[in-house]
Amino acid sequence: MTDREKDKGMKEAGTAPLHPTMNASMKVRKIGNSLGVILPKDVLAMLGVDEGDSIDAVRLPDGRIELVVVDREADDLMAMAEDIMAENRAVLRALAK
Template sequence: MNKPFENPSKTVKLIAVGNSTGFVLPKEMLARLRVGRGDMLYATEAPDGSIRLSPYDPEFQQQMQAAEDIMREDRDILRALAK
């Protein structure tokens, strides 16, 4: 498990990116997320209203879990179809 940040509260600066607004993440946050320039981050709203950034697409994760459940339940059928 990752160690918590020395100071869990970090300031990020909003900057102009074309006609949009972006922000710069400190390199320690990028390292913790294991992302770099050009990578995608997914922003999701937490139940408490905060925003969470993750390198993982939560919708894709749910779809993969559903696929794994189906493969586990229908293993014999899928094995027969693969022949």
Template sequence: MLNLKVTTVGLSAGLILSKEAMAFLKVRKGDTLYLTEAPDGSYRLTPYNPEFERQMSLAKEIMHEDRDILRALAK
């Protein structure tokens, strides 16, 4: 388990990530993190954009359903 410290950043609050936490999350300074709620009510801090994942799932569905049309268009 890693501890994160909430600190003041200007008029806002921010989290301090140790080198260990940044390595664990595979992030660098300037990257964006997303705080999401899991189905069980817990929270996740992740560098992966859940909206992008949803859009890619929809795209895969469409590509699978319309694969014949896409093949014809690729010719």
């Protein structure tokens, strides 16, 4: 099977092949009173996101920007842990001694 046939099969199966060197140009557009970009389907597929999901834009030390998918489950677990720590602050202080 050729690479082209593999890519075609992957597209038919609903998954796009990942291209690590993919470049996508997007126009900045006015959306209401804000500005935004619309991500192409192949970029969304590479990120593994769908409508309603959240992504963060993270500035890397070299100045580039990286899009990172927000792990909602991890965020929920961290919020739960922070609530537990806040409720049991005195107990945690005593245990730390």
